[in-house]
Amino acid sequence: QVQLVxxxxxxxxxxxxxxxxxxxxxxxxSRYGMGWFRQTSGKEREFVAAISRxxxxxxxxxxxxxxxxxxxxxxxxxxxxxMNSLKPEDTAVYYCAxxxxxxVSTTPGLYDYWGQGTQVTVSS
Numbered sequence: 644q645v646q647l648v649x650x651x652x653x654x655x656x657x658x659x660x661x662x663x664x665x666x667x668x669x670x671x672x673s674r675y676g677m678g679w680f681r682q683t684s685g686k687e688r689e690f691v692a693a694i695s696r697x698x699x700x701x702x703x704x705x706x707x708x709x710x711x712x713x714x715x716x717x718x719x720x721x722x723x724x725x726m727n728s729l730k731p732e733d734t735a736v737y738y739c740a741x742x743x744x745x746x747v748s749t750t751p752g753l754y755d756y757w758g759q760g761t762q763v764t765v766s767s
Contacts, residue, residue, distance in 0.1 A: 645669045645756050647739045652761030655729055659765070663724040665739030665758055672720040673697075676747035678754060679713060679724045681735035681763075688738065690749040692724060702747065707733075729765045736760040 651663040663679070678693040692713040693702045701713050712725040722739060740754035748754070 645672070645675060645741050647741060647756055647758035649737065649739045649758040649761040652737060652763045654764045654766065657729060657731055657765055657767050659729050660725070660727045661729065661763060663726065663737055663739075663761060663763070665722045667720045667722075667741065669720070673717040674743070675741040675756075676744060677713075677715060677722040678740045678742065678747060678749075679722075680738045680740060680751055680754075681733075682738065682760075683735045688751045689735075690751070691737070693747040693749065694722065695747055696745075700747075702749065704749075726763070729763075731765045731767045734763060734765050736762050 646668040647665050649665045679691040680688045681691050682688040690704050694713045694715050698715045710728045715722040738760045739758040741756040742754045
């Protein structure tokens with residue numbers, strides 16, 4: 644089992660940047676594919692980005708491609724999401740998630756562990 648703790652959320656003006664981090668407990672972090680999702684009130688959880696166990700492969704939602712970058716450090720047990728050129732529509736609670744599946748997915752239901760979420764608010 645793994646526990647995930649996100650940090651780095653906050654309030655930023657449109658066009659600004661934020662960096663989210665997620666720290667995982669345990670010694671087997673490199674066995675998990677990792678993903679970032681986001682959710683706003685009344686909407687389903689939405690895929691943002693994912694990264695393979697080794698970090699060699701990354702995947703992005705079309706809405707964030709070219710603006711967000713996901714990365715991981717398997718020594719420090721962390722996965723990060725660098726968010727640039729933020730837009731008001733990026734406002735959401737952002738969640739870090741881990742999957743035991745070999746191939747990372749864009750589907751929230753295929754992730755096994757979730758963090759508590761961190762709020763990102765982008766003002767116009």
